[in-house]
Amino acid sequence: MGNASGNKIVISSDLGEAQKLQQKVLREVQLAGYCEDACFAIRLALDEALCNAVKHGNQLDPDRNVEVEYSIDEKLVRIAVTDEGEGFKPGQLDDPTHGNNLERPSGRGVMLIKAYMSEVKYNERGNRVEMVKYRDCKLPEGNSSPQG
Amino acid sequence: MGSTFAIEQHLGDYLMPDTESRLRVAEGDGVTRIVFLDKNILEEASIQKIGDEISALIDTSSNPKVLINFENVEHLSSAALGTLITVNNKIRQKGGQLRLTNIDPQIYEVFAITKLNKLFQIHDDAESAVKTFK
Numbered sequence: 596m597g598n599a600s601g602n603k604i605v606i607s608s609d610l611g612e613a614q615k616l617q618q619k620v621l622r623e624v625q626l627a628g629y630c631e632d633a634c635f636a637i638r639l640a641l642d643e644a645l646c647n648a649v650k651h652g653n654q655l656d657p658d659r660n661v662e663v664e665y666s667i668d669e670k671l672v673r674i675a676v677t678d679e680g681e682g683f684k685p686g687q688l689d690d691p692t693h694g695n696n697l698e699r700p701s702g703r704g705v706m707l708i709k710a711y712m713s714e715v716k717y718n719e720r721g722n723r724v725e726m727v728k729y730r731d732c733k734l735p736e737g738n739s740s741p742q743g
Numbered sequence: 744m745g746s747t748f749a750i751e752q753h754l755g756d757y758l759m760p761d762t763e764s765r766l767r768v769a770e771g772d773g774v775t776r777i778v779f780l781d782k783n784i785l786e787e788a789s790i791q792k793i794g795d796e797i798s799a800l801i802d803t804s805s806n807p808k809v810l811i812n813f814e815n816v817e818h819l820s821s822a823a824l825g826t827l828i829t830v831n832n833k834i835r836q837k838g839g840q841l842r843l844t845n846i847d848p849q850i851y852e853v854f855a856i857t858k859l860n861k862l863f864q865i866h867d868d869a870e871s872a873v874k875t876f877k
Contacts, residue, residue, distance in 0.1 A: 610787045617785075635818070635849050642785050642820050692858040698832065700825030703857050707821055710856045735856055 601666040608653040608661060608678075613645040620665055620674065627667045629730060636711035636735075637672055637728050643704035644676040644724050652678030652722055671713070675725045682721030710735045765793050768800065774873055775800055778812040784819040794826040798833060807839035808876045810869055814845040824859060831863065840864075842872040 604619075606612040621638050629637070645661065653659035659679040666673050691702040709715050711734055714727040767778040777797065784790060801807045811827075827843075834841045843865045846854070854860040866872035 614786055632849070638785075638818055639820070639853070646787070646820065646822065697858060697862055698828060700828045701821070703821040703824060706857065707853065735852060 652680035
């Protein structure tokens with residue numbers, strides 16, 4: 596079971612296509628026997644990463660694509676999401692839990708990805724995020740303070 | 744008799760629009776009780792529609808007391824949280840009150856991580872929530 600060799604799928608900047616892709620990846624994660632908590636975490640993080648790529652990275656531009664690479668094996672699920680936008684600096688985002696930011700309707704996606712995944716890494720440009728979820732990862736309960 | 748039936752038929756058509764609602768709504772004792780029907784509140788279009796439906800309900804009341812029940816919800820995204828914040832802001836602007844209930848532990852954790860459990864009044868069930876409306 597699993598798909599350690601990896602998959603690469605390219606979608607347009609369409610949230611409906613992103614949803615279908617998310618469902619496909621989740622089905623494979625479930626078939627690989629990952630527990631419900633892990634599936635919840637991966638679904639949430641992947642949804643946030645795809646929405647960020649489509650809406651913020653690619654600005655919903657139909658001429659821009661989102662590339663998703665993923666692999667699933669006994670130990671971990673690895674997912675990389677790359678958009679064709681200018682990128683951003685994750686460390687420069689406002690803390691959505693701080694002060695008046697709490698009442699802002701947006702700005703929580705990056706934080707949730709960090710809270711739920713075992714490892715999160717952005718490339719220098721900021722248009723690609725790599726996320727890893729270990730099979731035995733207890734996040735978010737066991738989470739120590741995430742690194743910026 | 745035939746004309747009465749025709750009127751009822753017309754009202755029935757009016758009350759059952761083509762677009763499918765994603766909410767179950769009940770009004771009673773001055774409280775608007777809303778239950779999400781979707782188990783996954785992830786898709787942008789659905790979230791927008793939910794926000795529009797709840798906003799329309801708030802608009803009908805001068806002092807809205809709204810209870811939102813999450814008993815069917817298994818997944819939600821940060822966009823859904825954003826819509827809840829917008830709804831909360833709208834209710835407060837009208838001097839109203841909002842309560843959230845029946846939130847699954849996994850979903851509650853999302854509220855806790857984002858500290859939104861401090862912004863919203865969250866209760867285990869509808870009955871205990873209703874008692875807290877002023």
